[in-house]
Amino acid sequence: MGTVTSAIVIGGGIAGPVAALALRKAGIAVTVFEGHDGFADGVGGALSIAPNGRTALAAVDADHVVERVGTPMSGMVMQSWTGKRLAEFGSFDDLPPMQLVWRHELYRALYDEAVSRGIRIAHGKRLVGLRGGVAEFADGSTAEADVVIGADGIRSTVRRLIDPAAPAPRYVGLLGFGARCSGDGVPPTGDKMHLVFGRRAFFGYQVTGGGDGGWFVNLPSRDPSYGAGRTPAEWLPVLADAFAGDRVPAVELIRRTDPADLVVTGGLEDIPSVPVWHRDRAVLIGDAAHPTSPSSGQGASLAAESAVQLALCLRDLPVPAAFAAYEQLRRARVERVIAAAARTNSDKAAGPVARVLRDLLMPTAMRLLNNPEKWRWQFDHPIDWSATVTTPVPARV
Structure with missing residues (x-):
């Protein structure tokens, strides 16, 4: 004991x-x-609580x-900058849905x-x-x-x-941003998050049928201090420009964002x-x-x-x-x-040359990964509160 x-x-x-x-x-x-x-x-900006997170919270009566x-x-839709749907990853019917x-x-x-x-x-x-x-x-x-x-x-x-x-x-080469905004007039994504590999940055967004919208941007930069001192009002046009020409609603959602709602995370780290x-x-x-x-x-x-x-x-x-x-x-x-x-x-x-290779290989890679069972190890992680922990214990992944 x-x-x-x-x-x-x-x-x-x-x-x-x-x-x-x-x-x-x-x-x-x-x-x-x-x-x-x-x-x-x-x-802080938006984040997801995965099924395994909800399972952990449920163990302490907090889900x-x-x-x-x-x-x-209920899922994530991967897209290219052209708007092409590369893959869709759904939730597992036997696990709590992501939030x-x-x-x-x-x-x-x-x-x-x-x-x-x-x-x-x-x-x-x-x-x-x-x-x-x-x-x-x-x-x-x-x-x-x-x-x-x-x-x-x-x-x-x-x-x-x-x-x-x-x-x-360790800085991972990306600056983070996110905001809530109105999604009126933008085709709704419902309960699915759309993730876009843009030509110059990465964009994620979700627009409910009620017109509520939210988005995030991962902007590549070798310098984690890039743009230090910029106000949210100064960042928004920079972010919109990063998606100019991409055939996704990134520019529209960014432009309708109130600067007061922009969350500037700065350099992402691990x-x-x-x-x-x-x-x-x-x-x-x-x-x-x-x-x-x-x-x-x-x-x-x-x-x-x-x-x-x-x-x-x-x-x-x-x-x-x-x-x-x-x-x-x-x-x-x-x-x-x-x-x-x-x-x-x-x-x-990815840099300019790597982005070209990435975009060429991405459809094939997505087809290979478009199998939910390959990702079950992340999401299906039961925690049994009634079980007794003993030593030695088996490692779990």
């Missing part, structure tokens, strides 16, 4: 509240400490949170769910040090628990404290492998442990998986066996997703 009765979670974004919900269900007392004074309302704020997404959510809405919904279950989230607590299970904050205060869980993102302080030699985030996930009484989850670029469509879902799996390991095993079992169950799977996303990024960021 596990010996952990209390936990500190560092980071109140997406992974932090899910971890708190899972720990509470496992019978472990938990407090979340967030470095920012305020809330992350209005911060209804996604249903409340999400828009169903499109806006990050700030998901964040607030998970935050409110955690608070409603009696979980304390303390703001203005910027972590500066760790001594075993004692967290030291910039304001001079401390907190102690059996374990400290780093859910503090791709630039994790917890990761740096447990491994000063941890690799830095870390192919984080060597150290745990040390002493501290452990990493989510983007602190396995940051994948947005091209995976799996960031939030993998974070939810890891949060739930860690809680189960802490419920059933003593530290450090719980940490070792958690890493063994998670590492191979998340690094496989990161690697797959890196290959997608290479296609999106």
Whole structure:
């Protein structure tokens, strides 16, 4: 049996509240400490919650949170810049359908769910040090628990404290943008996301039958600081120009976007492998442990998986066996997703010559990949809350 009765979670974004919900269900007392004074309302663009993410949330009785704020997404349609349909990837009938959510809405919904279950989230607590299970904050205060869980993102302080030699985030060659806008007059995509390999950039969009629209752009750039200082009003014509001549509604949707609604993500990043996930009484989850670029469509879902799996390991095993079992169950799977996303990024960021080859080969490649079973490993990842974690545990991908 596990010996952990209390936990500190560092980071109140997406992974932090899910971890708190899972720990509470496992019978472990938990407090979340967030470095920012305020809330992350209005911060972040669109993201998807994949079937495996919904399965993880359902294990802690929180899948209804996604249903409340999400828009169903039954599949993805791949297109070329000419508008030609290259492939369509549907959802699995035996799995929960994917949901499109806006990050700030998901964040607030998970935050409110955690608070409603009696979980304390303390703001203005910027972590500066760790001594075993004692967290030291910039304001001079401390907190102690059996374990400290780093859910503090791709630039994790917890990761740096447990491994000063941890690799830095890697720029993947793409700048990210996204916005909500009116889709009136644009042919609706219904509950399917359309993904377009444009001649100069990558475009994704979904337009419901009710006229609501949303889009995102991955703009190739060798320099992650390209355009630094540009306002949203200055970025919009740049993005529209990137799709000039492409036979898709990218220019129209971008031009009807209010600058106030544009989310400028900046350089997209990942870390192919984080060597150290745990040390002493501290452990990493989510983007602190396995940051994948947005091209995976799996960031939030993998974070939810890891949060739930860690809680189960802490419920059933003593530290450090719980940490070792958690890493063994998670590492191979998340690094496989990161690697797959890196290959997608290479296609999106292709140079002029590579783009020509990509466009020539893309129809053949899409035909080979147009088999849902090839992708089931990503989406079909059951987590059985009633099952007991033992050691050694079989690795899963």
